[in-house]
Amino acid sequence: MNFIEEIVEKDLQEKKNDGRIQTRFPPEPNGYLHIGHVKAICMDFGIAEKYGGVCNLRFDDTNPVKEDVEYVDSIQQDIAWLGFKWGKIFYASDYFQQLYDLAIRFIKAGKAYVDEQSAEQIAEQKGTPTEPGQNSPYRDRPIEENLRLFEAMQAGEIPDGKMVLRAKIDMANPNMHFRDPIMYRIITTHPHHRTGRKWNVYPMYDFAHGQSDYFEGVTHSICTLEFVVHRPLYDYFIDQFAGDNFAGLSPYGPDYRPHQYEFNRLNITYTVMSKRKMLQLVQEGLVAGWDDPRMPTVCGLRRRGYTAEAIRSFIDKIGYTKVEGMIDLGLLEHTIRETLKETAPRVCAIFDPVRLVITNYDASEHEVITAENIDGKPELGTREMPFSRELWIERADFQEESDKNFYRLSPMGREVRLKSAYIVQATGCEKDANGNITTVYATYDPLSKSGTEGGNRKTKATINWVDSEAAIDAEVRLYDRLFAVENPSAEERDFRELLNPESLKITTAKVESSLANVKKQDHFQFLKQGYFVVDDDSSAEHLIFNRTASLKDNWQKKN
Ligand code: ATP
Ligand code: MG
Secondary structure, eight states: OOHHHHHHHHHHHTTGGGGOOEEEEOOOSSSOOBHHHHHHHHHHHHHHHHTTOEEEEEEOOOOTTTOOHHHHHHHHHHHHHHTOOOSOEEEGGGGHHHHHHHHHHHHHTTOEEEEOSOHHHHHHTTOOSSSOOOOOTTTTOOHHHHHHHHHHHHTTOSOTTSOEEEEOOOTTOSSGGGSSOEEEEEOOSSOBTTTBTSOSEEEOHHHHHHHHHHHHTOSEEEEEGGGGGGHHHHHHHHHHHHTTHHHHTSTTOTTOOOEEEEEOOOOBTTOOOOHHHHHHHHHTTSSSSTTOTTSSBHHHHHHHTOOHHHHHHHHHHHOOOSSOOOBOHHHHHHHHHHHHHHHSOEEOEESSEEEEEETTSOTTOOEEEEEESSTTOGGGOEEEEEEOSEEEEEGGGBOSSOOTTOOSBSTTOOOEEETTSOEEEEEEEEEOTTSOEEEEEEEEETTOOTTSGGGGOOOSEEEOEEETTTOEEEEEEEEOOSBSSSOGGGSSSOGGGGBOTTSEEEEEEEEOGGGTTOOTTOEEEETTTEEEEEOTTOOSSSEEEEEEEOSOOHHHHHO
8 A cells, every 4th residue: 555545545534525535637738648647647546446536637738838639639548548547537728717717816805916027037036945035026016907917918918928927925935836926927829729819828837736626626636746845835725715615616615625645756767758858859850759669658668569557567566655766667678578478479580580491301391380379378379380391590590610509500410499390400501602601401300390299309409480481571670778878867968969879770580470460569579589569550561560678687687
């Protein structure tokens, strides 16, 4: 049980909110969801699921400059793909009128004023945590003037950046967020994706979030630790209006209060998780899109071959605390390996092929080998592998020089098993004019077939193969970590200079014909190579596989 669940259980015991549990997940639709958001999603939806409550989805769409329906749509798709169900969908923009009306009430009560200073001037007067700030020269302008100017701001009569509405609280407050925080700013450059040109003033986070929670009846408003310092302001704004139940805007009565709780953000090594930085990577073409398999986005991870189950299991493993930290990317990779190890069919894909000719296998003969998808797990099914005189094997599985430490094919004639098929012994090879080996020759033992009595004969090595005629050429995208340094955000250099130049290598492989009919998102282990998934752009004519993870698990060793 995490510390927020403990709080919820205590609240339930004390019958707070009549036992009602309501959370919300409040993304700003200004980018795609990343795995950090998944941590918040698992918390918000998880609490609601576990305690019989509801979690609503609320788009925090208060800044039309950066927001778009593309993001609204992708966020819903990603949450559904993760396997969570929201109660209702809300938008902060649904409350623009109510929030505006509250701002007017606030002005009338002498608690807000229109400031005509520039953002720089306002910042200069903020003071520091140890020094008080200075009052704005506009702080004490008459209420009537504030009303008139705020209405002029909304009427589109004031240019962007020329005026803001500020709460009149306390420029000496030790909490900097109380030093007359901005409540409203003017944005006329961009239409809002839902309200169009109706509004010229937009509420800031602090004036919108708590009130939105209140209107909806949220009981536990859970967010990340950077909002701890905002919490007093969250409570302050609500307390200003809650006495009369915000003029009846919430069905839960004047004693009801939403409460904010905070947990640690997720940070992972070798990646960045700020939407601003991810957007830069996308816009500057440094990755192929939001769903580039190197991105920490939900759609990127999905395309990389991560399953929703593995991502959720990763979030379970890291847990929730009140201290910020950095999670090893190796743990995420370890988690997907754990899942795929148990389920992904293990197939042959030859990356650097050389021809193997079995000289004592009749050229007119063709047979079909039946192989288990995962050896020893017949319940996961079998597949058929055509077998004939000419196969493809990995170049590295043959060595021309005799070497007593090399157990695969060499002129030493050691017995080597072709995976799920026969035992062969190399007899020689052929080279081209440049001295590159083009063909390896071998003989096979017809009585050594796997699954028959002779199939039990042990060899020191087993190698992979595909039938040379039946094999399919596939494109293979070998992905690796996006950044070359552990914490790109902590470096002095621009994060874009820290990208891993080896994060994508595109190559080809000859894969088993059993892969002819794969579907997007099918997972495989390519034996000795790694875990792969069928890419979204793959087709029967042009198969594309993405490497999800290599086979080697460094994380397990380290820990
Ligand atoms: P970014 O800085 O990437 O734009 P954000 O915090 O502004 O992220 P929002 O869309 O506002 O993104 O976030 C929605 C919710 O997801 C918030 O409650 C926020 O606390 C949570 N969240 C965002 N990033 C993380 C993270 N890395 N780990 C955990 N929760 C996160
Ligand atoms: Mg945000």
